[in-house]
Amino acid sequence: MNARILALHGGLLALLLALHFLLPVYHHGNLARIMVLACYAIGYNLLFGYTGLLSLGHAMFFAAGMYGMGMPLYHLGLGAELAFLAGIAAAGGLALVVGLLALRTVGVAFMIVTLMFSQAFYLAILLAVRWTRGDEGLVLAGADRVLFGLDLTDPDIRYLLALGLFALCLSAALWLVRRPFGRVLVAIRENPERAELLGYDIFRHKLAAVVLSGLFSGAAGAAYGLMFGYVGASFAEVHFSIFPLLWVLLGGAGTVIGPFFGVLFMFYLIDISSGLTPAYMLVAGVALVLLTLFAPQGLVGEVRRRWLRWLP
Amino acid sequence: MEFGPYLMLAALEGAVTAAVLALMAAGLSLVFGVMRVVNVAHGEFYMLGAVLAFVVAGMAGGGALGFVAALVAVPLIVGALAVAADVTVLKRVGYDPERTIVATIGILYILQQVTLMGYGPDARPVAAPFNQRIALPWVEWGAGGPSLYWPWGLSITSYKLFVIGAAVVVLAGLWVLMTRTRIGLVMRATQLDRETAQAFGIPVERVYALVFGLGAGLAALAGVLIVPIQQAHYLMGGDALLLSFIVVIIGGLGSLPGTLIAALLIGLSDGILSVFFSPTLAKIVATLLVALVLVFRPQGLMGKAPR
Numbered sequence: 001m002n003a004r005i006l007a008l009h010g011g012l013l014a015l016l017l018a019l020h021f022l023l024p025v026y027h028h029g030n031l032a033r034i035m036v037l038a039c040y041a042i043g044y045n046l047l048f049g050y051t052g053l054l055s056l057g058h059a060m061f062f063a064a065g066m067y068g069m070g071m072p073l074y075h076l077g078l079g080a081e082l083a084f085l086a087g088i089a090a091a092g093g094l095a096l097v098v099g100l101l102a103l104r105t106v107g108v109a110f111m112i113v114t115l116m117f118s119q120a121f122y123l124a125i126l127l128a129v130r131w132t133r134g135d136e137g138l139v140l141a142g143a144d145r146v147l148f149g150l151d152l153t154d155p156d157i158r159y160l161l162a163l164g165l166f167a168l169c170l171s172a173a174l175w176l177v178r179r180p181f182g183r184v185l186v187a188i189r190e191n192p193e194r195a196e197l198l199g200y201d202i203f204r205h206k207l208a209a210v211v212l213s214g215l216f217s218g219a220a221g222a223a224y225g226l227m228f229g230y231v232g233a234s235f236a237e238v239h240f241s242i243f244p245l246l247w248v249l250l251g252g253a254g255t256v257i258g259p260f261f262g263v264l265f266m267f268y269l270i271d272i273s274s275g276l277t278p279a280y281m282l283v284a285g286v287a288l289v290l291l292t293l294f295a296p297q298g299l300v301g302e303v304r305r306r307w308l309r310w311l312p
Numbered sequence: 313m314e315f316g317p318y319l320m321l322a323a324l325e326g327a328v329t330a331a332v333l334a335l336m337a338a339g340l341s342l343v344f345g346v347m348r349v350v351n352v353a354h355g356e357f358y359m360l361g362a363v364l365a366f367v368v369a370g371m372a373g374g375g376a377l378g379f380v381a382a383l384v385a386v387p388l389i390v391g392a393l394a395v396a397a398d399v400t401v402l403k404r405v406g407y408d409p410e411r412t413i414v415a416t417i418g419i420l421y422i423l424q425q426v427t428l429m430g431y432g433p434d435a436r437p438v439a440a441p442f443n444q445r446i447a448l449p450w451v452e453w454g455a456g457g458p459s460l461y462w463p464w465g466l467s468i469t470s471y472k473l474f475v476i477g478a479a480v481v482v483l484a485g486l487w488v489l490m491t492r493t494r495i496g497l498v499m500r501a502t503q504l505d506r507e508t509a510q511a512f513g514i515p516v517e518r519v520y521a522l523v524f525g526l527g528a529g530l531a532a533l534a535g536v537l538i539v540p541i542q543q544a545h546y547l548m549g550g551d552a553l554l555l556s557f558i559v560v561i562i563g564g565l566g567s568l569p570g571t572l573i574a575a576l577l578i579g580l581s582d583g584i585l586s587v588f589f590s591p592t593l594a595k596i597v598a599t600l601l602v603a604l605v606l607v608f609r610p611q612g613l614m615g616k617a618p619r
Contacts, residue, residue, distance in 0.1 A: 054410050104607050108350050108409050112557065116603035119554070123596045238550075242417055249414065279429055285421025292405050292415040 005312055009174060012257060013167050020159050030271070032159045034263050035166040036224050041251070041259030042173045043216025044244035049253035050177055051209040052189030056111045056241050057118030058217055060098070063125065063236035065091040065218030070231030071131060074138045080147045084222050091218020092211055094121075099210035103203060115241070122236040137232030145226055158227050165223050166260075169216055174256050176212070177312060185209055186254075217244075246284065249291050252301030256312050261299050317450045323580055324448075328472045328541065330579025331479035332534045334572055336552060337559040338486060339530030341571045344560065346503045346523045349402070349412040355553025356423040357528040360390050361535025362544035363431050369438045376441035379540070386536050387529040394528030398521045407520065420549075427546040440471040440540035475537050482533065483572065490568070499523060555582075558602045 019031060040062055047053050068090025072078040078086065102113045125132050132138070145152040152158055176182050184205050187195040196202050225231045234240070243266075244259075251262025266287070273283045295302055304311040340354045364386045369378030397419055405411040447467045449460040490496040501509045502519045510516045534552075535544075542548070559578050563570030582594075 054413070056413075101604075101607050105610055108413070109606050109610055111410075111413060112350070112561070113603045113606050116599050116606075120596050120599040120603070123592050123599070127590075127592045127596065245414065279425045281421045282425035282429075285418045285425065288418030288421065289401055289415055292411045292418070293401065296411065 002310070004310065005174070008311075009170060009257065012260070013163070013170070016163055016166070020156075020163070025155070028159060029155060030267065032155070032162040032227070033224075034260075034267050035162040036220055036227065037247070037267070038166055038260040038263045039169040039223070040217050040220035041244050041247040041263050042169050042256075043213045043220065045248045045253060045255075045259045046173060046176070046185075046216065047209050047213035048245065048248055049255070049258070050182060050189060051185045051206060053206065053209070054111050054245070055114040055210075055213075056238075056245070057098070057114030057116075057121075058213070058244050059236050059238070059240035060118040060121040061091045061095055061214040061217035062221035062224075062240060063121065063233075064094045064214075065221030066225040066231050066235055067125065067132065068218065069222035070138050070140060070225050073140060073144055073226075074231075075131065077144075080145060080152075080226060084147070084226060087222030087225070088215055088218045091221065092215045095211045095214020095218075096207075099207045099214075103206050103210065115238070118236070118241055119238065122233065122238075125233045125236055132233065135233055137230060137234075140225065140229045140231065142229065145229060147226070152227050153229070162223070162227065165219065169219070170256065170260070173216075174312060177256060181205070181208070189254075246288060246291075248298070249296075250287065250298055252298030252304065255298075255300040255304060258298055258300035265299065320448070320450070324468050324472070326580035326582060327576075328475055328579075329582055330576045331476045332538050333552075333555055333559055333579050334483060334575035335479050335534040335537070336531045337556040337563070337571045337575055338483060338568060339527035339534075340556050341560045341563070341568060342486075342530070343524055343527040345567070346499055347407060347520050349407055349409055350416075351524070351527065352413055352416040352553070353397075353419040353423060354527070354531055354556065355549030355551075356420050356427075357390050357394060357531040357549075358535040358552050359427065359544075359546060359549035360393070360423060361386050361532030362539045362542075362548060363427055363535075363546065364389060364532070365536040365539045366436050366438050366544045367431075374439065379438060379441045382438070382536050382539075383533075387532045390532035391525040391529035395521045395525040398524040402524065403517060403520070424546060424549070431546060433546065435543035435545040437543045438539040440469075442470050442474075443540070444470045446470060446473070471540055475541070478537060482530070486530075487568065495522075554599070558598060561602055561606055 016031070016035070020028070023031065040058075043061075044055070044058050047055060047058075065087040067087075069083045069087030072086050073080065073083040098114065098117050102110055102117065105113050126134050128134075142151075142153045147161070150157050150161065152161070177185070184195065184200050187198070187200070188202055188205060192202055221235065224235075247262035247266055248259050249262070250265055251260065252258030266284075269283060269287065270280045274280045291298070297305055300311065336354070336358055339357075340351060343349065343351050343354070365379075365382040368382040368385050372378040372381035401415050401419065402412055405415055445467050446469065447462045449462050451458050452461055488496075490499065498509075498514050498519055499522075501512070501514060502516055506516055509519075555578065559574045560571055562578070563572070563574030578598075582598075
């Protein structure tokens with residue numbers, strides 16, 4: 001692997017580790033959340049940025065990870081380690097089923113089909129009040145949130161585990177997109193007919209991308225529920241499918257570190273603007289419109305276009 | 313009440329839903345058909361129609377006069393707003409299907425939040441200009457042959473009949489506009505082949521702005537018509553958008569007659585389905601059905617397969 005690519009991504013992780021000792025409590029907590037959400041964004045980017053498939057229903061994978069983790073933990077008393085794996089497996093399974101169906105469509109129809117499936121998933125969570133407690137959601141007890149003897153209610157451990165998960169997702173994504181598999185995904189994005197003509201099985205590659213993306217999103221969802229102790233239906237709403245799209249567009253679709261900067265920027269944009277006005281959705285809306293108009297490539301995408309052509 | 317009159321009541325309520333839905337879906341279908349873009353903010357134009365109806369009716373002094381003022385002015389205001397959105401945003405992203413979806417999601421958030429800030433979180437009604445209850449008869453086969461009687465509870469208001477009538481008139485007008493006028497011809501030419509239309513001197517961008525405004529105006533009109541029955545609320549656009557998506561997809565994207573038939577189908581079955589299932593379950597079933605229709609029959613029930 002290229003030395004400067006390694007240096008850049010390793011440097012980002014080292015910086016985040018250093019910030020653990022430097023940041024004040026408030027921003028320390030924020031950054032832990034941002035890193036977990038960045039894993040979700042990385043998963044979304046794999047599908048949207050690299051494969052060119054725009055899904056409007058990713059919240060269902062995030063929520064599947066969250067509920068797949070939370071419900072066994074809450075109802076069956078499963079250990080946090082197994083529950084975490086169950087969450088990832090639930091998201092992967094759902095992604096496989098959704099992928100098999102939705103990938104029969106392309107373009108606008110794909111967006112609407114994923115949107116509809118996600119909406120049905122959200123309504124199903126509301127319907128199964130007995131197990132999911134509907135709108136209220138499940139609050140996980142602190143005593144259950146112990147992963148390999150590490151107490152997740154402790155902010156320091158939470159930060160370091162979030163960093164660990166983020167490091168894992170970032171390196172997995174970097175590894176994936178630099179392998180031949182990742183190159184084929186980009187080929188499918190750029191010109192599906194030509195990729196097919198070259199002998200690649202497009203459907204299988206797309207399906208693999210959907211499942212991988214679902215696994216990343218599910219891991220983020222399970223980790224988010226475990227770390228912050230709450231599993232709620234609001235994470236399955238349409239808004240939560242729009243957010244990763246926004247983050248990835250903002251950070252730079254089709255770049256490995258872009259999603260992290262997208263989440264970081266958006267998180268603080270909403271954090272600061274909600275201090276000034278309660279209308280943070282207005283900020284999100286204006287950001288979306290301005291982005292499509294002026295920076296279709298996003299922050300990191302713009303950096304890559306101007307200065308760093310080698311950015312993966 | 314017996315089953316027969318009950319079903320008729322459900323069907324009548326369903327027809328009102330279908331009328332409003334048909335207006336809204338016709339707008340969405342028109343925009344998709346001519347411009348080939350999906351307008352996610354369509355539900356917000358409907359919401360805006362309802363909310364502005366409350367505002368305009370209030371300014372015109374309420375009563376029947378206020379309602380008429382709203383009926384005339386609101387679709388024009390919302391249409392003009394949509395034209396402005398088209399010229400400032402959609403035109404500049406080049407009507408790229410995916411970027412348009414992202415941009416209209418942004419417009420959705422902006423409209424919703426601005427309405428929340430200006431109008432508040434309350435649901436507010438507008439008085440209907442006329443609202444007589446009309447009892448309906450039911451036929452009974454007794455010993456002495458068929459006879460009419462008026463079952464208790466089987467009735468409709470004159471306003472609901474007016475909504476159905478208004479929708480029929482507007483949709484007929486739209487059909488005449490599309491098939492019998494020069495503007496309709498220009499729109500259909502643009503729909504068939506954008507480049508060729510432009511080569512023949514059709515100002516395609518102006519046609520797009522007009523179509524986008526017309527589509528939004530239809531949604532706003534549906535919003536004005538529904539306010540006396542349902543109250544105006546800043547979140548009412550979401551469900552309406554989902555339903556009209558369902559209608560447009562089942563009817564076949566871009567096909568007006570298909571949209572109309574699907575609106576009747578969905579409106580009537582919505583009234584009847586929610587009698588038998590819980591509303592959430594009914595919504596899940598409907599949503600999954602639509603997704604599966606798109607997966608296995610992407611051209612819709614009435615649409616033509618793409619060439």
